[in-house]
Amino acid sequence: MRPTPLQQEFILHFGEMGSRWGINRTVGQIYALLFLSEAPLNAETITKALNISRSNTSMGLKELQSWNLVRLKHIPDDRRDYFTTPEDLWEIVRTLIAERKKREIDPTLTKLRELEMTASGGDTYAEARISELRELIEMMTGFYDDMERLETVRLVKLLTLGSRISGLIEKAGGALPALAKGH
Amino acid sequence: MRPTPLQQEFILHFGEMGSRWGINRTVGQIYALLFLSEAPLNAETITKALNISRSNTSMGLKELQSWNLVRLKHIPDDRRDYFTTPEDLWEIVRTLIAERKKREIDPTLTKLRELEMTASGGDTYAEARISELRELIEMMTGFYDDMERLETVRLVKLLTLGSRISGLIEKAGGALPALAKGH
DNA sequence: CGTCGATTTCAGAAACTTTTGAAATCTGTG
DNA sequence: CACAGATTTCAAAAGTTTCTGAAATCGACG
Numbered sequence: 001m002r003p004t005p006l007q008q009e010f011i012l013h014f015g016e017m018g019s020r021w022g023i024n025r026t027v028g029q030i031y032a033l034l035f036l037s038e039a040p041l042n043a044e045t046i047t048k049a050l051n052i053s054r055s056n057t058s059m060g061l062k063e064l065q066s067w068n069l070v071r072l073k074h075i076p077d078d079r080r081d082y083f084t085t086p087e088d089l090w091e092i093v094r095t096l097i098a099e100r101k102k103r104e105i106d107p108t109l110t111k112l113r114e115l116e117m118t119a120s121g122g123d124t125y126a127e128a129r130i131s132e133l134r135e136l137i138e139m140m141t142g143f144y145d146d147m148e149r150l151e152t153v154r155l156v157k158l159l160t161l162g163s164r165i166s167g168l169i170e171k172a173g174g175a176l177p178a179l180a181k182g183h
Numbered sequence: 184m185r186p187t188p189l190q191q192e193f194i195l196h197f198g199e200m201g202s203r204w205g206i207n208r209t210v211g212q213i214y215a216l217l218f219l220s221e222a223p224l225n226a227e228t229i230t231k232a233l234n235i236s237r238s239n240t241s242m243g244l245k246e247l248q249s250w251n252l253v254r255l256k257h258i259p260d261d262r263r264d265y266f267t268t269p270e271d272l273w274e275i276v277r278t279l280i281a282e283r284k285k286r287e288i289d290p291t292l293t294k295l296r297e298l299e300m301t302a303s304g305g306d307t308y309a310e311a312r313i314s315e316l317r318e319l320i321e322m323m324t325g326f327y328d329d330m331e332r333l334e335t336v337r338l339v340k341l342l343t344l345g346s347r348i349s350g351l352i353e354k355a356g357g358a359l360p361a362l363a364k365g366h
Numbered sequence: 367c368g369t370c371g372a373t374t375t376c377a378g379a380a381a382c383t384t385t386t387g388a389a390a391t392c393t394g395t396g
Numbered sequence: 397c398a399c400a401g402a403t404t405t406c407a408a409a410a411g412t413t414t415c416t417g418a419a420a421t422c423g424a425c426g
Contacts, residue, residue: 004306006298010313013294020287022205024414035316036309043373053416058374079424080372089319104203111196115189123187126219130193133218136272143342150349156363157352159326166333168351169340180339202412207384226403236386241404262394263402 001049007036011050022103023063026052030060031069031085040073040082067099090152098148101141109137135178184232190219194233206246209235213243214252214268223256223265251278273335281331284324292320318361 003011011032018028029050034041041049047057061083064070069092073082086092112134119127147155161168186194194215201211212233217224224232230240244266247253252275256265269275295317302310330338344351 004309006302006306006309006313009298010294010309013291017287017291020205022203026415036312038308054372055374055376055417056415059415062374089315093319093323104200108196108200111193115192119189123189125221126187126189126193129219130189132272136276139339139342140276142345146345146348150352153363154349154352156322157355158348159322161352161355162325162329164355165329165341166337168355169333169337169344172340172344172347172351180336209385238387238404238406239385242385245404 001041001045003033003036003049007033010036023067024060026050026056026060027063030057031064034070034083035085037084040075040084042078042080042082044080046083068095069099090155094148097144101144105137105141109134109141112137184224184228186216186219186232190216193219206250207243209233209239209243210246213240214247217253217266218268220267223258223267225263225265227263229266250282252282273338277331280327284327288320288324292317292324295320 011029014028014032015025016028018025021028023031029052030046033046033049043054043057043061046061047054050057061070064083065072070083070085073084075082086095112130115130116127116134119130121127147158150158158165194212197211197215198208199211201208204211206214212235213229216229216232226237226240226244229244230237233240244253247266248255253266253268256267258265269278295313298313299310299317302313304310330341333341341348
């Protein structure tokens with residue numbers, strides 16, 4: 001399977017962006033290829049399309065599976081594994097955010113709580129700073145959890161509210177946490 | 184300046200997380216040290232506190248400046264540069280999101296628009312997939328721009344609305360974009 | 367239970383990033 | 397305009413990650 005020029009350019013871009021996104025070039029390229037392919041692809045096809053080694057494909061697919069970014073399909077009378085990305089882009093976004101949260105935020109939240117537990121009170125500024133950071137991260141991940149639970153239709157409505165959002169917030173009222181004191 | 188045990192542990196954690204956050208160990212450590220220091224620090228102090236080379240400090244600070252994550256201060260009758268992180272955590276979050284958007288999202292948005300412009304119509308599925316992705320990214324970055332413009336007090340109110348958010352969205356009404364069709 | 371295609375693991379080679387110390391540059395002051 | 401302190405640049409060493417081909421493992425089928 002030779003990628004079309006459009007696919008090719010998209011694939012190369014994902015490969016280049018990979019390092020900024022915390023994945024390597026091949027993983028980015030494999031994902032890009034699957035994303036643009038209507039039919040599921042097997043490892044051999046991916047290897048040839050991207051002109052990489054078979055073992056590299058294997059590792060890349062394993063990595064994508066660990067991110068929950070690909071789905072496994074089976075084709076009757078073919079024992080090879082076939083891979084796709086979900087059709088629904090919102091599902092992809094939810095997965096991406098959930099996985100990044102798990103890798104980039106949760107370990108720090110755990111560490112901050114741990115540091116607060118064992119803090120001795122002898123380092124006022126640092127302790128205050130750590131608590132404030134922990135509160136802020138909790139507020140943001142809490143909001144994310146609420147968004148996560150919304151059906152897509154409502155989420156899209158919220159995302160497209162634009163400037164109307166401001167008035168809406170006021171009407172809702174409610175008590176204001178200490179952290180809002182930032183200017 | 185020798186860091187306290189609390190600072191030390193926080194600094195080491197930021198160093199380890201650095202690679203997941205797309206910065207290197209030293210950059211993470213320098214940031215952590217500045218974040219927990221009430222007073223601004225100069226390069227020499229940072230070098231000694233983290234036990235790294237002077238040139239490494241210089242490069243780390245340059246990197247942090249390119250991310251707009253540190254502020255430069257000057258102390259009367261001292262010509263060395265002193266560095267701090269902003270007191271206001273919300274400002275830090277805004278900067279972080281803005282910079283990550285600039286590095287991780289904007290180049291892809293540009294590329295997707297470019298691909299749509301030059302697409303020939305000969306690759307229906309891939310072209311539809313690319314347009315859909317571009318629309319979704321635009322919707323999300325548009326929402327981010329709206330959030331960006333909110334004063335902190337309102338932003339915090341929104342973040343802490345919790346389940347009340349759902350009813351609120353319904354009241355607002357408005358037309359629903361095609362992308363909401365994801366289930 | 368041996369064969370065969372498919373997949374994974376692994377150790378080393380290649381590529382890339384980080385860190386350093388030394389040298390170069392910059393900047394304010396006498 | 398020279399000097400002294402401060403900072404940056406640079407080339408090379410150290411460290412890390414990615415990629416490969418060869419060998420090991422898996423698993424369905426006869």
